[in-house]
Amino acid sequence: MQSPPLSCDRVFLSTVPSNEQSLAQALQQRRQRLAEQMDAPVLLWSGRSSARNFPANTYPFRASSHFLYFAGLPLDNVVIRLEAGRMELFMDDPTPSDRLWHGASFTRDRVAEQIGAAAAYPLYRLKSFAEGVATIPVQDAATRLQQSQLLNRMITPANALQGMDQELARAIVSLRLTHDAAAIGEMRQAAAVTVAAHRAGMQATRTAKTEAQIRAAMESVILSHNMTPAYSSIVTVHGEVLHNDRYHNPLQSGDLLLADVGAETELGWAADVTRTWPVSGQFSSTQRQIYEIVLAAHDVCIEKARSGVEYYDLHQMAATVMAAGLVDVGILRGRAEELVEQDAHTLFFPHGIGHLLGLDVHDMEDLGDLAGYEPGRHRSDRFGWCYLRLHRPLRPGMVVTIEPGFYQVPAILEDPDRRETYRDWVNWERLAEFADVRGIRIEDDVLITEAEPEVLTAALPTHPEAIEAWVSEI
Numbered sequence: 001m002q003s004p005p006l007s008c009d010r011v012f013l014s015t016v017p018s019n020e021q022s023l024a025q026a027l028q029q030r031r032q033r034l035a036e037q038m039d040a041p042v043l044l045w046s047g048r049s050s051a052r053n054f055p056a057n058t059y060p061f062r063a064s065s066h067f068l069y070f071a072g073l074p075l076d077n078v079v080i081r082l083e084a085g086r087m088e089l090f091m092d093d094p095t096p097s098d099r100l101w102h103g104a105s106f107t108r109d110r111v112a113e114q115i116g117a118a119a120a121y122p123l124y125r126l127k128s129f130a131e132g133v134a135t136i137p138v139q140d141a142a143t144r145l146q147q148s149q150l151l152n153r154m155i156t157p158a159n160a161l162q163g164m165d166q167e168l169a170r171a172i173v174s175l176r177l178t179h180d181a182a183a184i185g186e187m188r189q190a191a192a193v194t195v196a197a198h199r200a201g202m203q204a205t206r207t208a209k210t211e212a213q214i215r216a217a218m219e220s221v222i223l224s225h226n227m228t229p230a231y232s233s234i235v236t237v238h239g240e241v242l243h244n245d246r247y248h249n250p251l252q253s254g255d256l257l258l259a260d261v262g263a264e265t266e267l268g269w270a271a272d273v274t275r276t277w278p279v280s281g282q283f284s285s286t287q288r289q290i291y292e293i294v295l296a297a298h299d300v301c302i303e304k305a306r307s308g309v310e311y312y313d314l315h316q317m318a319a320t321v322m323a324a325g326l327v328d329v330g331i332l333r334g335r336a337e338e339l340v341e342q343d344a345h346t347l348f349f350p351h352g353i354g355h356l357l358g359l360d361v362h363d364m365e366d367l368g369d370l371a372g373y374e375p376g377r378h379r380s381d382r383f384g385w386c387y388l389r390l391h392r393p394l395r396p397g398m399v400v401t402i403e404p405g406f407y408q409v410p411a412i413l414e415d416p417d418r419r420e421t422y423r424d425w426v427n428w429e430r431l432a433e434f435a436d437v438r439g440i441r442i443e444d445d446v447l448i449t450e451a452e453p454e455v456l457t458a459a460l461p462t463h464p465e466a467i468e469a470w471v472s473e474i
Contacts, residue, residue: 023267026182027072028116030175032085034070037171040134040164041083043126044070045147047138048077060228064138065359065366066172068268071115080117081129089117090126126150134168136161139366159368173371176364178397183358184447186269187399190227191445191456193263194271197221198460201235201259202277202470205251211235212247214257222263230264230271230361239276239439240407242351253280256287258439262361270361272401273457274443281472283464290406290437291464293325297404298442298462301353305402305446305453311390315353318404319345319384330430344425346384347412354401355389357445362389394448399456403443408434 034042046067049058063074070087071080079090089112094105112120121129130150137144137155148155156162161169179187197218204217215235222229236244237251239258251257260274276291278284283291297318304314323345324336331348332339339345356363356371364371369379374392379385390400408431412418419428442462447454461467 023072023182024116026180027070028085029180030070031082031087033175034082034171035085037174038082038134038168040132040167041081041129042168043130043133043135043147043151044080044082045135045138045143046071046075046078047140047143050140050142063268064136065268065364066136067138068359069172069176072267073111073115074266074268075111077123078111079123079126081133087115087117088129089115089120090123090129091120092123134164136165136169136172136367158366159370161367169367169370173364173367176358177356177371177392178395179358179399179447180397183269184397184399186265186267187271187357187445187447187456190230190263190265190269190271191273192459193222193225193227194261194273195457195460196225197261197263198259198273198275199470201261202275202467203473205257205277205279205471206281208251210247210251211237211249211257214251214259215247215261218259218261222261225263227263227265230262234258234260234274237279237438239405239441240409241439242407242409251279254284254436255279256283256436256438256440258441260441260443264361268359270357270359271445271457272357272361272443273445273460274403274405274441275460275462275467276440276442277467277471281468283468284436286434287437287440288464289329290434291440291442293322293329294404294406294440294442295462295464296325297321298402298444301402301404302444302446302453302455305394305400305448307394307396307448307450309394311353311392311394311400312388314402315385315388316340318353319349322349322404322406329434330427331434333425333427339425342422342425343382343384344422347418347422347426348406348408349404350384350387350407350409350412351405352385352388352390354403354443357399357401365389396448396450398448400446400448401443402446403441405439405441406437407439407441408437 044067046063049061051058061076081088091108093108108120137158200221201214201218204214208214215233232245234244237249237255237257238244256276257279258276262271262273264270301314301318319340320336323339326332372390377391445456447456
């Protein structure tokens with residue numbers, strides 16, 4: 001489904017089903033819900049484009065997610081003030097130079113009308129409205145400096161907020177942890193485009209020579225829908241490098257290709273999906289054995305992802321299923337539960353089972369663990385467990401990823417201390433027979449409901465035979 005281009009006649013670009021609330025209504029409701037938790041007025045900056053190498057050559061602009069949640073539009077160098085459910089807009093009108101280089105743009109009054117601002121002012125008026133406000137720092141350094149200067153106080157980093165800024169962050173977390181219908185509508189769009197991108201990547205594998213060509217096929221689908229990648233795409237035959245950002249490797253017939261690619265809508269809502277497929281179109285016997293272990297962990301976690309379930313328990317469940325599977329194929333020795341107690345599974349599954357998803361691909365992680373961890377809970381100091389990004393009970397309206405994986409990471413498996421610790425738990429000779437399995441991850445986006453979970457990315461198959469069919473189809 002192709003999103004329409006941004007125009008003065010159509011600002012709200014999400015396609016929301018007619019029986020669901022409009023985005024304009026959702027924005028007003030979000031502001032009202034914030035007002036119920038915050039007595040102090042709030043200023044939120046959208047941020048500004050950052051220069052790549054000289055001032056006129058900038059990185060693509062991405063507005064602050066906290067700003068987007070209440071303002072709705074990806075506006076550059078704009079501030080909103082929220083108080084008692086009322087919003088005021090601070091924005092300069094486009095200059096003749098802006099119109100020369102970038103074409104027709106929205107006027108301040110037009111934007112105010114579209115987003116429901118009660119009043120609109122040029123930016124120079126902002127100082128008069130900055131007394132006693134709470135805020136959250138943005139990512140770009142120039143705007144952070146502007147925030148501190150305007151408010152005449154130090155703005156601490158977003159992951160270490162204090163006072164009323166921390167109060168604001170907690171209020172925003174409480175709102176953004178669960179999604180309204182407008183947000184879910186956006187995420188459905190991102191998921192649909194992401195599924196199409198993965199299908200294009202699988203189909204391109206028949207003729208591609210390098211990882212870069214697969215990446216190009218996938219991202220071209222995202223760009224053709226006027227969306228952007230939600231994060232730096234991972235498209236690699238070296239799946240053991242968890243956040244691989246290189247694409248130069250040639251594709252060999254015995255390789256597995258791991259693709260972690262997701263789309264972001266024009267209004268900033270993300271999808272995050274991983275699939276792993278054989279370059280040849282056919283899993284080897286060893287590849288399929290490990291793939292099915294990862295898939296079993298993936299499937300049981302999604303099945304159990306119900307309201308009230310602790311996400312930590314899903315992670316432990318995935319670890320136990322993985323350990324049991326690796327015992328079955330002869331890589332690990334012992335009882336699955338005991339192996340997990342000893343953290344033996346982290347040799348091959350060193351990260352958490354997933355994370356929150358929303359306006360950020362790792363939603364609200366700019367706030368540190370404020371969103372991911374229930375109050376009073378803290379990260380473990382155990383290897384593997386320390387990378388768990390979410391430690392809360394699941395609630396209806398949450399969207400989370402489920403993404404178990406198996407990796408042969410040299411830095412882990414060749415570490416002398418770990419080899420000594422697990423010498424009796426790992427059959428290293430048997431493991432050597434799985435040398436053609438560098439990394440496998442299977443990831444889907446899951447909406448928690450009052451009943452069964454809804455997999456937003458269910459249209460993308462996970463069964464190995466279906467994966468082989470998609471890669472091999474003509």
